[in-house]
Amino acid sequence: xxxxxxxxxxxxxxxxxxxxxxxxxxxxxxxxxxxxxxxxxxxxxxxxxxxxxxxxxxxxxxxxxxxxxxxxxxxxxxxxxxxxxxxxxxxxxxxxxxxxxxxxxxxxxxxxxxxxxxxxxxxxx
Amino acid sequence: xxxxxxxxxxxxxxxxxxxxxxxxxxxxxxxxxxxxxxxxxxxxxxxxxxxxxxxxxxxxxxxxxxxxxxxxxxxxxxxxxxxxxxxxxxxxxxxxxxxxxxxxxxxxxxxxxxxxxxxxxxxxxxxxxxxxxxxxxxxxxxxxxxxxxxxxxxxxxxxxxxxxxxxxxxxxxxxxxxxxxxxxxxxxxxxxxxxxxxxxxxxxxxxxxxxxxxxxxxxxxxxxxxxxxxxxxxxxxxxxxxxxxxxxxxxxxxxxxxxxxxxxxxxxxxxxxxxxxxxxxxxxxxxxx
Numbered sequence: 501x502x503x504x505x506x507x508x509x510x511x512x513x514x515x516x517x518x519x520x521x522x523x524x525x526x527x528x529x530x531x532x533x534x535x536x537x538x539x540x541x542x543x544x545x546x547x548x549x550x551x552x553x554x555x556x557x558x559x560x561x562x563x564x565x566x567x568x569x570x571x572x573x574x575x576x577x578x579x580x581x582x583x584x585x586x587x588x589x590x591x592x593x594x595x596x597x598x599x600x601x602x603x604x605x606x607x608x609x610x611x612x613x614x615x616x617x618x619x620x621x622x623x624x625x
Numbered sequence: 626x627x628x629x630x631x632x633x634x635x636x637x638x639x640x641x642x643x644x645x646x647x648x649x650x651x652x653x654x655x656x657x658x659x660x661x662x663x664x665x666x667x668x669x670x671x672x673x674x675x676x677x678x679x680x681x682x683x684x685x686x687x688x689x690x691x692x693x694x695x696x697x698x699x700x701x702x703x704x705x706x707x708x709x710x711x712x713x714x715x716x717x718x719x720x721x722x723x724x725x726x727x728x729x730x731x732x733x734x735x736x737x738x739x740x741x742x743x744x745x746x747x748x749x750x751x752x753x754x755x756x757x758x759x760x761x762x763x764x765x766x767x768x769x770x771x772x773x774x775x776x777x778x779x780x781x782x783x784x785x786x787x788x789x790x791x792x793x794x795x796x797x798x799x800x801x802x803x804x805x806x807x808x809x810x811x812x813x814x815x816x817x818x819x820x821x822x823x824x825x826x827x828x829x830x831x832x833x834x835x836x837x838x839x840x841x842x843x844x845x846x847x848x849x850x851x852x853x854x855x856x857x858x859x860x861x862x863x864x865x866x867x868x869x870x871x872x873x874x875x876x877x878x879x880x881x882x883x884x885x886x887x888x889x890x891x892x893x894x895x896x897x898x899x900x901x902x903x904x905x906x907x908x909x910x911x912x913x914x
Contacts, residue, residue, distance in 0.1 A: 502717030503737040509709060510745040514753065524749060526702055528709035530742050531749035533826070533865070534757050536765045539703065545801045556801070564703075572702040602798065604756070604765040604808075606816070611765070612805040613798055 522572045542570040543600040548592035573599035578619035586621045594622040634887035641880035642680040646673040683722035690715035707870040735880035740837030747830040760819035781818040783810040862900040871900035
């Protein structure tokens, strides 16, 4: 049974990285040390949306929800983070949260951030 | 003393179980700081270590497996791969220790778990990743990952200033203040070292998958698995300081050793301790000053 659990988990992880935004390093598929796109290299950014423009939101300590949004930024995970911040907002119209991953070109040495997911939630009233 | 040590090493399940429970007792990385998991895991580990033969009681392993399964479900997308491996091992031990031949069942389980974990690791580095075999992953890692600082300096000759610039650039990219940064320290030597590291890793992980998943009737291949796993443990974790992963592999290695070969279990334990020593003493960083 234990080997079957490992195989089922690893196959599911491959599907979630291919068809979804899961980082290859996580999800129990043993993809660690195979890709630049590891959890710690992903970037979580947030903005308060206002009629005058977007204001960067200073993120607090990375907690379970943030880690989930970074590792597997499906709409539900990203929105959960945005909703948490939106609930504490005193001004602005809403919160936008983005998850980025890094890429690397070994011929030029350029490392670039690439958008993986974005979620916007209106301010709670 | 010698007789006592032989007695301690006599049973694969005993040695492996003690190594696993010691890990749960000592490593917060494995238990996490969340008290809802840390507390029961530490209680189970202490009970197993101070109240033998509780360490081979299937009910205790079932309790460990239950806590680990809940923890795994909660942290599915964020927890490390070896925590999954330990979870499945605990499930396997809980079932194996109920069987008519616990040692043989535990051995078979551990062997398959090790083989499968290396099979998927090799699949990821080979066909599934488009950036591993061409050296791209290791080039980036040597240039930006402080855990590979010693390796980057010693083997790839990356200057200290370049690494410090790269750490700052990577931080800048992470803060969202830049869309792209250029990393310093690229060189033909770094490219060669990255390629060697990639191909060596792919080769040894593929070989480990083959020897651990080969049928027992393929005797020479089957017996080679111990030497290969010990070599992997002794070399890999000198460069990569994830001692809990290395220790877990050595614990599983002990579980699948032949009962008549206590010397192998001594080697798995010694290699586990060596892996801890690598972590406590950053040897490569000392070498480059």
